[in-house]
Amino acid sequence: MLEIVNLEKWFGGIKAVDNVNLRVNENEIHAIIGPNGAGKTTLISQVAGELKADSGQIRFRNEDITSLRPAQRARKGLARSFQITSVMLPMTLLENVSIAVQNRKGHSFRFWKSALDDNELIDEAIQALRMVGLDDRAHRIANEVSHGEHRQLEIAMAIAMEPELLLLDEPTAGMGPEESTDLIKILQRVKGQKTILLIEHDMDAVFSLADQISVLVYGRIIATGTKEEIRANPEVQQAYLGEG
Numbered sequence: 001m002l003e004i005v006n007l008e009k010w011f012g013g014i015k016a017v018d019n020v021n022l023r024v025n026e027n028e029i030h031a032i033i034g035p036n037g038a039g040k041t042t043l044i045s046q047v048a049g050e051l052k053a054d055s056g057q058i059r060f061r062n063e064d065i066t067s068l069r070p071a072q073r074a075r076k077g078l079a080r081s082f083q084i085t086s087v088m089l090p091m092t093l094l095e096n097v098s099i100a101v102q103n104r105k106g107h108s109f110r111f112w113k114s115a116l117d118d119n120e121l122i123d124e125a126i127q128a129l130r131m132v133g134l135d136d137r138a139h140r141i142a143n144e145v146s147h148g149e150h151r152q153l154e155i156a157m158a159i160a161m162e163p164e165l166l167l168l169d170e171p172t173a174g175m176g177p178e179e180s181t182d183l184i185k186i187l188q189r190v191k192g193q194k195t196i197l198l199i200e201h202d203m204d205a206v207f208s209l210a211d212q213i214s215v216l217v218y219g220r221i222i223a224t225g226t227k228e229e230i231r232a233n234p235e236v237q238q239a240y241l242g243e244g
Helices: 038-048 070-076 093-105 119-131 147-160 177-189 202-208 227-232 232-241
Strands: 003-012 014-024 030-032 055-060 078-081 165-169 196-201 212-217 220-225
Touching: 003 038, 014 038, 014 078, 014 212, 030 038, 030 202, 038 078, 038 165, 038 196, 038 227, 078 147, 093 119, 093 147, 119 147, 119 177, 147 165, 147 177, 177 202, 202 227, 212 227, 212 232, 220 227, 220 232, 227 232
Parallel strands: 030 196, 030 212, 078 165, 165 196
Antiparallel strands: 003 014, 003 055, 212 220
């Protein structure tokens, strides 16, 4: 579904993404791990179109999307969540997800009173909330729920876009152990239904979810494989996971 070929990104004299080659297959969860400053968020920002590649190519379903803007990529079927939640706090969870549904359907933005009378839109928003376990909180104001529920809401908003490829950037960031466990269970329910490119620092989440793992160090991928192969790789042990 996604192929990255010789991708590079410079920031001044620093090469943040260094000749990266990567393939993500349909309906798999492919995790990218690496130490802080490895270039993980820079890489996913290039895939999403928020950062322009200095060289290389990004192909989505065999189409070159390297020069497309983020909105154009979204229309092709890419959706992204961020390290920092981007929900609209004064609105309800249902209203937040309804915006995503409206965006996908190409509706013009209207006052919420009329938008929330659209039964088809509301049904789809509720379905997305149900997938992440938030349907019973649909009418809660986003500012009143926990950080973990904000992360769940953001994933619901991404799912509501009906993406073919879901880009998740540190979905467990800032969560406690219980919230992380809950989010892992949610993503396990989505597993096999969506293709996901996952950047994550929580190794429990990575090893619970990922079909394939790529290890990024100083902007370069040093290994790709199953969790068993990555655990056993001496270079990975030395560079990231720690020896022993």
